[in-house]
Amino acid sequence: ETGVTQSPTHLIKTRGQQVTLRCSSQSGHNTVSWYQQALGQGPQFIFQYYREEENGRGNFPPRFSGLQFPNYSSELNVNALELDDSALYLCASSRGIEGWSGANVLTFGAGSRLTVL
Amino acid sequence: LAKTTQPISMDSYEGQEVNITCSHNNIATNDYITWYQQFPSQGPRFIIQGYKTKVTNEVASLFIPADRKSSTLSLPRVSLSDTAVYYCLVGGGGFKTIFGAGTRLFVKA
Numbered sequence: 001e002t003g004v005t006q007s008p009t010h011l012i013k014t015r016g017q018q019v020t021l022r023c024s025s026q027s028g029h030n031t032v033s034w035y036q037q038a039l040g041q042g043p044q045f046i047f048q049y050y051r052e053e054e055n056g057r058g059n060f061p062p063r064f065s066g067l068q069f070p071n072y073s074s075e076l077n078v079n080a081l082e083l084d085d086s087a088l089y090l091c092a093s094s095r096g097i098e099g100w101s102g103a104n105v106l107t108f109g110a111g112s113r114l115t116v117l
Numbered sequence: 118l119a120k121t122t123q124p125i126s127m128d129s130y131e132g133q134e135v136n137i138t139c140s141h142n143n144i145a146t147n148d149y150i151t152w153y154q155q156f157p158s159q160g161p162r163f164i165i166q167g168y169k170t171k172v173t174n175e176v177a178s179l180f181i182p183a184d185r186k187s188s189t190l191s192l193p194r195v196s197l198s199d200t201a202v203y204y205c206l207v208g209g210g211g212f213k214t215i216f217g218a219g220t221r222l223f224v225k226a
Contacts, residue, residue, distance in 0.1 A: 004160070035216070042204060042216035043161065090160050105151065108160025 002027050004109035006091050012115045013081050021076040021112045023091030031055070031096030032074040033106065034066060037088045049074055050096050078114075086116045121205045126221040135192040137220050139205030142186050150181060150188045153204045155219070161204060165190070192222075200224045 005024045031050045035043035045058035049068035063079040092106035122140040153161035167179040178191040202219040
């Protein structure tokens with residue numbers, strides 16, 4: 001089975017620009033979650049998508065948005081980039097079951113390293 | 118959302134057994150306990166998951182007492198390659214999965 005793949009692996013943007021990060025979920029998984037990880041910190045939950053709809057959101061402003069496609073792949077879009085957006089962005093997929101979140105195991109990609117100058 | 122508390126860092130030597138304890142006093146009835154390992158510039162990797170008592174797989178054991186307010190990840194005979202950050206999570210995937218700061222394990226030769 002294929003794992004979670006993310007692209008691009010590294011990118012550099014300037015303040016105010018927009019960025020799109022992409023994620024292909026693991027085969028058989030229907031739920032995608034996005035995390036932001038600053039250097040030396042744990043991953044911070046951004047949002048989750050299940051059946052192409054946002055199914056939970058962390059403490060991130062609206063300029064962080066996402067999409068999930070019928071093949072369960074996903075995009076993370078960040079508008080009006082700020083210097084503090086520099087981080088490793090992690091995508092994780094899981095086999096979500098509606099109404100049950102007790103034991104979903106997340107499979108993570110290697111991440112996209114974003115640097116904002 | 119159940120919050121977890123772990124030691125910030127731990128040191129060990131090759132060949133020793135390492136036990137990392139996580140506190141989760143507000144764990145809910147439906148919550149599972151899951152541990153992940155993360156190396157620098159990589160995504161976290163699933164290690165082990167349990168609900169109660171003891172779970173063992175090829176890389177680790179997870180001990181959960183009856184009240185489920187804590188759990189202990191046990192790594193037998195660690196090697197240098199086990200140097201990583203270990204996260205204890207309570208809940209499931211998605212919006213109920215909150216990562217803390219994790220425990221940085223340093224394995225010395």
